[in-house]
Amino acid sequence: MTTPAYDTEVLQAATERLLDAVREGSPAVAEPSLLPGWTRGHVLTHLARNADALVNVLHGRPMYENAQARDADIEAGAARPLSEQYEDVRTTAAGLAEVMAGLTDAQWRETVALRNGVTDTADSIPFRRLVEVELHHVDLAVDYTLDELPGGFTDRAVGYLARRFSGRSDVPALELRAEDGRSWTTGALPASDGERLVVVGGPGALVGWLAGRSTGSGLTASAPLPTLPAL
Incomplete structure (x- = not known):
């Protein structure tokens, strides 16, 4: 069982890895990221915002004034020099860490409002932020790949991403199976026959597909993905 203190510690380490990669690699912010339509500058600005x-x-x-304002802020900051991008990500991450460090046990258990009507408890925030940091580190294309995501992260991220798709009518009924025997169900409710599309693979491969970072490399399935x- 994890705690907010543990999750914030893991988040801090992941943030430092990303910042070190940006500082040492000096990536060109105007170059494309791995996200269609976004440069590295878009990714870095998104992380800060x-x-x-x-x-x-x-x-x-x-969380945001509205969707339009969120997108406009990312677009407005995307073309800034790398030094400004780096400082923005660093200082805003430190600001978030400071706020989290000041929360009491009771505050961690409070319900908070996220985007699009989603609610959760405050203690979910460190891992939600970790998902952003780890996946967008991959998106920056600075020698950090899906295969290098920490096992402790991918083990939890499969369940997290499965919950994000749970009950959605635009996602087929799925059963995700890790090679160690664990399984998760997600997507729409199955038809009357109860069958789900079975997708099998390691947690890293499952995370890559669920997060839209791969087309299913490393996975096997009972039908086309x-x-x-x-x-």
Whole structure:
């Protein structure tokens, strides 16, 4: 069982890995990232604004003013020099860490409002942020790949991503099976015959597909894999 203190420690280490990669690799921010339509500058700006947004959540404010404002902020910051991007990600991550460090046990258990009507408890925030940091580190294309995601992260991320798709009518009924025997169900409710599309693979391969970062490399399935909607 994890705790907010543990999750914030893991998040800090992941954030430092990303910042070190940006500082040492000096990636060209105008070059494409692995996300269609986004440069590396878009990814870095999104990470900074996401940290600000999670501070808003923990203070009981709307995560973003609205979807249009969120997108406009990312677009406006995407072309900034790398040095500005780096400092923005670093300082906003530190600001989020400071707010989380000040939460009491009772505050961690409170319900918070996220985007699109989603609610959760505050203690989910560190892992939600970890998902952003780890996946967008891969998206930056700075010598960090899906295969290098920590096992402790991918083990939990399969369940997290499966919950994100649970009950959605635009996702077929799925049963995800890890090679160690664990399984998760997600997507729409199965038809009357109860059958689900069975997808089998390691947690890293499952995370890559569920997160839209792969087309299913390393997975086997009982039928052709569908294209999942964006998270």
